[in-house]
Amino acid sequence: MSRLPLLAGNWKMNLNHVEATGVVQKLAWTMSDYRHDKTKAEAAVIVPFTDLRTVQNLIEGDKLSISFGAQDVSVHESGAYTGEVAASMLAKLNCRYVVVGHSERREYHGETDELINAKAKQVIANQMTPIICVGERLEIRKEGSHVPYVLAQIDGVLAGLTPAQVGALVIAYEPVWAIGTGEVATPEDAQEVCGAIRYRVQELFGAEAADKVRIQYGGSVKSSNIIDIMAQPDVDGALVGGASLDPVEFARIVTYYTR
Numbered sequence: 001m002s003r004l005p006l007l008a009g010n011w012k013m014n015l016n017h018v019e020a021t022g023v024v025q026k027l028a029w030t031m032s033d034y035r036h037d038k039t040k041a042e043a044a045v046i047v048p049f050t051d052l053r054t055v056q057n058l059i060e061g062d063k064l065s066i067s068f069g070a071q072d073v074s075v076h077e078s079g080a081y082t083g084e085v086a087a088s089m090l091a092k093l094n095c096r097y098v099v100v101g102h103s104e105r106r107e108y109h110g111e112t113d114e115l116i117n118a119k120a121k122q123v124i125a126n127q128m129t130p131i132i133c134v135g136e137r138l139e140i141r142k143e144g145s146h147v148p149y150v151l152a153q154i155d156g157v158l159a160g161l162t163p164a165q166v167g168a169l170v171i172a173y174e175p176v177w178a179i180g181t182g183e184v185a186t187p188e189d190a191q192e193v194c195g196a197i198r199y200r201v202q203e204l205f206g207a208e209a210a211d212k213v214r215i216q217y218g219g220s221v222k223s224s225n226i227i228d229i230m231a232q233p234d235v236d237g238a239l240v241g242g243a244s245l246d247p248v249e250f251a252r253i254v255t256y257y258t259r
Helices: 017-033 049-061 087-092 104-107 113-125 138-143 145-159 163-168 187-205 207-212 226-228 246-255
Strands: 006-010 042-045 068-072 097-100 129-134 170-173 216-217 236-238
Touching: 006 017, 006 170, 006 207, 006 246, 017 042, 017 049, 017 113, 042 049, 042 097, 042 163, 068 104, 097 113, 097 246, 104 138, 104 207, 113 129, 129 145, 145 187, 163 187, 163 207, 163 216, 170 246, 187 207, 187 216, 236 246
Parallel strands: 006 042, 006 236, 042 068, 068 097, 097 129, 129 170, 170 216, 216 236
Antiparallel strands: none
C-alpha cells in the first residue's frame, strides 16, 4: 500500500497550553522508545485553538516527528464573525491538518454536509489538508442503511472538488455510536464502510484519487484493537479520541506496526 497511514489524536476540548507541552513532549519520547518510523506511519495531534501556538513552537523547535492541526475552521475568509477562526489564520500557524464535520460539530452545532464542504474548500484553498468526517448514528446502523447513508454524506462533503484535491485529503469514517462509548465497530465493519467510501470516490473522481485518498476509522480506538483495524485493506489510519490524551497509549497506537 502506497498510502502512508495517519494516526491523528483529536484532543477535543481538553488540555490547556501548559498541559499540552507535557503531553507532546512525553508523546515524542515514548514514540522514540517504541521505535517510531515516520516512513511507516504519521502521527498527528489535533488540538484546541488555544494550544496551537505552543504546540507549533514545541514541534518545530525540537524538530519532533509529529504533525499538528486544528479541530475546526470558519467557512468565512475574514470579517465580523466573532469567535470564528479563519483558515488563513491556521495556515499562518503552519497547521497541516484541519478536522471538518466531526460528529460532535454535526450534532451540537447543526453542521450540514454543505457547510462541511465549504469549510473543506477553505482549508484546501489555504494549502492545508482537511480531515473530513462522515459516519452514521446507531439507529441508521440498526436499520442496515449505514452504507448508503455514509455515501450520501460523501457525495455532499466532496461536491465540487477536483480529483487531485480529493486524492490529497483525508476522510475519517466515525460511526457515531462507537465514539466515546467503549463500543467499537469490528474490523470488518470498518472495512465494509471504508471500502465503500473508496469505491464511491473512484466512481466520482477516478481510480487515481481513490488510490491516493487516505481513509481513517474513528471510534473508541485503543492500542488493543488498532492492529486488527489497521490490517484492513481500505483503512489508512485512525482518528483517535480519548486514548490520544494519554501519550503512552497514543504512542502505542502510532507504533502499532512494531508489534
